[in-house]
Amino acid sequence: MARAEAKKTTSDLIIERLLAWGVDTCFGICGDQVNGFFESLRTHPEMRFTHVRHEENAALACVGYAKFTGRPAACVATAGPGAIHLLNGLYDARIDGAPVIAITGLAYHDTVGAHFLQDVPSDRLFEHACMFSERVMGPAHAITATDLAVRSALMNRTPSHLAIPIDVQSWTLEQDTVSDKNVPGHTSTAGQRFEVMPPQEQIAAAAEILNSCRRVAICAGAGARGAGAELERVAEVLGAPIVKAGLGKDCVPDDSPYTTGGMGLIGTSASQEVFEDCDGFLIVGSSTPYYDFWPRPG
Structure with a gap:
C-alpha cells in the first residue's frame, strides 16, 4: 500500500x-x-x-x-x-x-x-x-x-x-491487520437506481376500478415527488382532485388547478369535502398517519 x-x-x-x-x-x-x-x-x-x-x-x-x-x-x-x-x-x-x-x-x-x-x-x-x-x-x-x-x-x-x-x-x-479475505475493491461506490413496477395485471385491475368510479379523489405523498406531471395527467383523465399529504406538499405546486391543498389536521376544507364526496380513492406514494381523514368505506 x-x-x-x-x-x-x-x-x-x-x-x-x-x-x-x-x-x-x-x-x-x-x-x-x-x-x-x-x-x-x-x-x-x-x-x-x-x-x-x-x-x-x-x-x-x-x-x-x-x-x-x-x-x-x-x-x-x-x-x-x-x-x-x-x-x-x-x-x-x-x-x-x-x-x-x-x-x-x-x-x-x-x-x-x-x-x-x-x-x-x-x-x-x-x-x-x-x-x-x-x-x-x-x-x-x-x-x-x-x-x-x-x-x-x-x-x-x-x-x-x-x-x-x-x-x-x-x-x-x-x-491494523488486513485479513486474507478482505480483498481490495470488493465494495464500490457504484450505486444503482432501481424502480419497483407492479405487474401489468394489477395496473389493469386498478384502472378498471378507477374507471368505474364517478368521483375519484387522489391522495399524494412523498412517493409522488418527481412525478408531478404524470400525477396531473392522471387527475385530468379521472377528473380527480389531488389532495396532498404533509410530505407530498411539493409533488405538485400549491397553485396547480388540480390540487385542493393539504389534508388532515392542517388541511383545507376543500380537501375534506373531496374525501367526503368521493366514491373512488387513489393513494400515490403516501403512508400518512392521518388516515382517519380518508374517505370511509360505504
Whole structure:
C-alpha cells in the first residue's frame, strides 16, 4: 500500500468515502468520545459541517436535508447519551423514508462492555431504527462498512449507522491487520437506481376500478415527488382532485388547478369535502398517519 494511504486514519477513510458517494454535508456536536472523527472533519473542509446545539437537532437537521434534497447527509454524535439523542431523528428518517448516515463514538475498543465511561453499545441500540448498523473494527474495515452503510441508506431509503470506538477513530492502516479475505475493491461506490413496477395485471385491475368510479379523489405523498406531471395527467383523465399529504406538499405546486391543498389536521376544507364526496380513492406514494381523514368505506 502507498505510504500516504497508510497514514490515513479510520476517520479519514470514512469521510473520504462518504465524499466519494456524494455525501458532503454533516450535522453534529463534538464530544470526547468522537474526537478522532472531528479531527478528520477539521482536515477535510470538503465535508460541510454544521455545528448544532444538541444531538437531536443534528439528526433532525440531517433528516430534513435528506427529505427535501433527496440526497443523503450525515450526522455525528459522541458515545453514550450523545448517541442516544440521535434516535428521535433517526426514527423520523426510518418512518418517512429518508436516507441518512449516523456516526457515533464508542468506548475504547478494549473497554467495550466493561462499564467504561459512556459505554453504551450504540451499534446494537440503533438496530431497530437503522436497517444497517455496524461497529467499525479498524481502518481496514472502514471503506467496506461505509460503502454498505451508504448503499443501504440509498436503496432502502432508511438511516444507516456506523459506531466507531474512540481509539479506532485515529488508527492508521499501519496499526491494523488486513485479513486474507478482505480483498481490495470488493465494495464500490457504484450505486444503482432501481424502480419497483407492479405487474401489468394489477395496473389493469386498478384502472378498471378507477374507471368505474364517478368521483375519484387522489391522495399524494412523498412517493409522488418527481412525478408531478404524470400525477396531473392522471387527475385530468379521472377528473380527480389531488389532495396532498404533509410530505407530498411539493409533488405538485400549491397553485396547480388540480390540487385542493393539504389534508388532515392542517388541511383545507376543500380537501375534506373531496374525501367526503368521493366514491373512488387513489393513494400515490403516501403512508400518512392521518388516515382517519380518508374517505370511509360505504
